Amino acid sequence: xxxxxxxxxxxxxxxxxxxxxxxxxxxxxxxxxxPHDPLAVDISKRFLAPSWxxxxxxxxxxxxxxxxxxxxxxxSLGSVLIIQIVATLLAILVGAFVSLKRGIIDFLFIRICDIxxxxxxxxxxxxxxxxLGPSLKNVILALILTQLIYYSRLIRSLFIGINEKDFIxxxxxxxxxxxxxxxxxxxxxxxxPIVTIVALDVGKVILEIAGFSFIGxxxxxxxxxxxxxxxxxxxxxxxxxxxxxxxxxxxxLVVLIFNHLASSLKRLDQ
Amino acid sequence: MTLLKVKNIEKHYAHRPxxxxxxLAAPALQKVTFSLQEGECLGIVGQSGSxxxxxxxxxxxxxxxxxxxxxxxxxxxxxTTSQQKKLIRRDLQAVFQNSYHSFNPKQTIFQILEEPxxxxxxxxxxxxxHKVKELLNCVELESKIAEKYPSQISGGQQQRVxxxxxxxxxxxxxxxxxxxxxxxxxxxxHIIQLLQTLQKDLKLAYxxxxxDLQATSFISDRILVMQDxxxxxxxxxxxxxxxxxxxxxxxxxxxxxxxxxxxNNTSY
Numbered sequence: 001x002x003x004x005x006x007x008x009x010x011x012x013x014x015x016x017x018x019x020x021x022x023x024x025x026x027x028x029x030x031x032x033x034x035p036h037d038p039l040a041v042d043i044s045k046r047f048l049a050p051s052w053x054x055x056x057x058x059x060x061x062x063x064x065x066x067x068x069x070x071x072x073x074x075x076s077l078g079s080v081l082i083i084q085i086v087a088t089l090l091a092i093l094v095g096a097f098v099s100l101k102r103g104i105i106d107f108l109f110i111r112i113c114d115i116x117x118x119x120x121x122x123x124x125x126x127x128x129x130x131x132l133g134p135s136l137k138n139v140i141l142a143l144i145l146t147q148l149i150y151y152s153r154l155i156r157s158l159f160i161g162i163n164e165k166d167f168i169x170x171x172x173x174x175x176x177x178x179x180x181x182x183x184x185x186x187x188x189x190x191x192x193p194i195v196t197i198v199a200l201d202v203g204k205v206i207l208e209i210a211g212f213s214f215i216g217x218x219x220x221x222x223x224x225x226x227x228x229x230x231x232x233x234x235x236x237x238x239x240x241x242x243x244x245x246x247x248x249x250x251x252x253l254v255v256l257i258f259n260h261l262a263s264s265l266k267r268l269d270q
Numbered sequence: 271m272t273l274l275k276v277k278n279i280e281k282h283y284a285h286r287p288x289x290x291x292x293x294l295a296a297p298a299l300q301k302v303t304f305s306l307q308e309g310e311c312l313g314i315v316g317q318s319g320s321x322x323x324x325x326x327x328x329x330x331x332x333x334x335x336x337x338x339x340x341x342x343x344x345x346x347x348x349x350t351t352s353q354q355k356k357l358i359r360r361d362l363q364a365v366f367q368n369s370y371h372s373f374n375p376k377q378t379i380f381q382i383l384e385e386p387x388x389x390x391x392x393x394x395x396x397x398x399x400h401k402v403k404e405l406l407n408c409v410e411l412e413s414k415i416a417e418k419y420p421s422q423i424s425g426g427q428q429q430r431v432x433x434x435x436x437x438x439x440x441x442x443x444x445x446x447x448x449x450x451x452x453x454x455x456x457x458x459x460h461i462i463q464l465l466q467t468l469q470k471d472l473k474l475a476y477x478x479x480x481x482d483l484q485a486t487s488f489i490s491d492r493i494l495v496m497q498d499x500x501x502x503x504x505x506x507x508x509x510x511x512x513x514x515x516x517x518x519x520x521x522x523x524x525x526x527x528x529x530x531x532x533x534n535n536t537s538y
Contacts, residue, residue, distance in 0.1 A: 166372040169332055174435065175359045175389035184385070188376040 013264050016257045023254065027073030036064035038071045039222050047240055059229075059243055060236055068224035069250055075225040077254065079140050080205050087147035088198050094148070095155030096182045099163065106156075113153045121146040122208065126217075134217040136225070139209060147201065154197060158190040192268070199262035203255035210251055226251050273443060273475050274306040274329070279338035281324055281499075298324045299335070299499045308442065311469065311476040313490030315483055315519060321499040322479045326447045329477070330364050331355075343442075360390055363436035367448035369428035373420035379406075379431055380416035386438040405434040409464060426457040430464070437468065443475045451482060462489050483519050495519070 026033060035055065045062035048054050056065040098106045116124060128142035162168060162185075171185050210227025212218035219225035226247040233243030281299040299321045306312050316322045327333045329340060331347060340347040342358055350358070366372045373382055383402045387393055393401065403413040409430040420428060429449065436444050446465070450458045462485060468474060480486045486493060487507070495503040497515040505511060511520050525531055 166366050166368055167374045170364075170366065170372040170432075170435070171374070171385065172332070173330060173359070173362075173364050174386040174438075175356065176385060180389075184377075185374050189374065 012260065016260050019253075020257050020261070023073060023077070026070055027077055030070040030074060034064070034067035034070050036067045038063060038067040038224050047236075056246055057242065059232065060240075065229075065243065065246055068229060069226070069246060072224045072226045072229060072247065072250070075136065075219055075223060076206060076209060076227070076251070079136065079209055080202055083140055083143045083147060083205055083209075084198050084202060087144045087151055088194065090144075090148050091151030091155050092182075092187070092194075094152035095159055096186065098152075099156045099159035100182075109156070110153070113149055116149050117153070121150070122211070125208070125212070129212070129217050134220070136219045136223070139212050139218040143205060143208060147205070151194075151198070155190070155194060158193060159186055162186065162189055192265070196262055196265045199258060199265060202258040202262070206251060206255055206258075271308050272305050273308045273310075273343060275341040276302060276304050276325075276329065277339050277341070278303055279325070279328060279335045279340065281321070281328060281333070282336045297336075297499050299328070302338070302496075302499075302501055304494060304501065304504070306443070306475055306477065309469070309473045309475055310492065311478060311490045313478045313480065313486035313493040314496060315480060315486050315493060316496035316515070317519070318481065320496040322496050323447055324499075325496075326364070326445050326477065326479050330362065330445060331358075356390075360439045361442040362445075363439065363441040363443070364445040364447065365429070365432045365436050365449040367451055369425065369432045369452075370420060372432055373428070375420060377419075378416065379418055379420065379423070382420070382431065383416070383435055383438060386435065390439055401438070405438055406431075408437060408468070409434045426453060426461070429453060429457075429461060433461070433464070433468075437472070440472065441474070443477065445477045445479065447479045448481070449478075450485060451480060458485055465489065481519075484523055 042062035045058050048058040050057045054064050098109045124146050125142040132138040213225045213227035214231040219228045229247035230244050279302040282297050314322045328335050384398050387398050406413050450461050493505050495516040503513040503516050
């Protein structure tokens with residue numbers, strides 16, 4: 001009984017991981033696989049039904065939806081990866097620094113974080129985007145900053161949790177300090193919760209990027225980001241709901257996969 | 271030659287965070303002064319909360335004293351350049367009470383023992399392997415234990431690995447903070463004998479911090495008794511205790527047989 005449940009978890013993890021890798025490869029080799037130029041406008045071919053030539057049909061400007069979805073992987077998933085990786089690495093630096101220094105630096109850091117965390121992340125990012133102007137680059141910057149605040153606080157508290165542990169003291173007495181101490185002793189003991197939370201947030205960030213593109217603050221017009229495609233499709237929701245459905249489903253699929261993988265990581269941690 | 275001089279050490283733990291006015295709590299240490307010769311074993315005993323562990327942590331540099339100074343080989347521990355500090359680090363090692371918790375659970379015994387060598391010596395990989403084997407031999411452990419993780423070996427083995435790590439840099443002084451208190455009697459005896467052999471062979475000095483008067487008097491050349499953060503008595507090996515705090519500790523030791531029980535320890 002128990003064994004069966006375990007196998008079930010393994011199979012679903014395996015499937016999720018495979019699908020994710022396939023999506024990643026599709027995004028990586030998108031220019032080679034795309035049947036058409038995703039930006040080429042041809043008004044004479046508007047709203048074509050799916051065919052061998054156009055696997056998912058065409059949109060209101062006669063562009064191949066399938067090609068646009070493929071290239072969209074780069075914008076949607078690519079920017080999430082950049083955001084999460086950069087934010088996590090910076091957060092490790094910041095968190096490690098304040099947790100080892102403590103004192104007034106730590107105190108100020110926590111108060112500033114508290115103030116910034118009092119705003120919902122979306123509102124904070126809105127404010128930043130208002131200052132920086134709408135573009136994908138600025139969305140990435142704004143989201144790196146909001147994630148950074150959250151992660152560096154998390155990492156600080158994880159580090160402080162093991163600050164007083166005997167093995168850290170023992171390592172200090174053995175002469176280990178600074179960066180070596182963090183790499184050898186802190187990170188190996190806290191990486192599971194960090195990776196779990198970062199993976200769990202991938203879904204959230206994809207939705208945020210899509211959200212920004214949807215309201216026109218993110219990726220700008222001809223580029224095929226998934227949230228952007230949902231936005232463009234919404235005008236034709238009555239006649240051609242599939243234009244919203246395809247990118248929408250793609251977003252749902254990726255978010256579900258990441259959430260599933262993250263929760264199995266969490267189980268692993270427990 | 272004097273190895274360590276502790277002068278008028280005071281330690282207070284502040285009650286409130288720094289942004290409010292500092293309130294000094296009851297002192298953990300008050301005017302503690304003593305010195306230690308090279309190759310000597312000094313026992314520090316006292317009840318729980320008497321400040322003996324705090325004293326150990328201050329000598330190790332994990333905590334800063336509120337006042338006073340500590341001279342290690344004539345160098346003030348809290349007034350040094352980082353270069354000097356690094357040299358002192360080499361000569362001043364420690365073994366903690368909870369042996370399992372003093373290991374990083376994600377490292378193998380080899381990695382644990384290799385760490386001080388990586389920090390201070392410029393050894394090649396084979397030299398380090400050789401040295402780790404030598405250290406394990408030194409504490410009478412088999413060298414194949416090196417591939418295991420701390421959770422896979424027994425408590426006695428863990429404590430010996432701990433001692434091996436402290437020995438790795440050939441220190442002059444090892445602080446043993448309740449280092450054997452959590453072990454059973456047979457292992458305690460075994461480790462004390464091991465410590466005494468090492469002391470003779472390597473000319474080590476120990477500060478042996480414990481609440482266990484029997485073990486302490488067995489290994490120490492001199493015993494300091496602490497009570498409420500103060501040194502209340504200093505006796506040589508085999509001298510009798512006089513101070514009430516020492517007598518209380520002494521009387522708490524149960525005799526080998528109930529017949530030998532005196533009025534002093536009938537409170538049990």
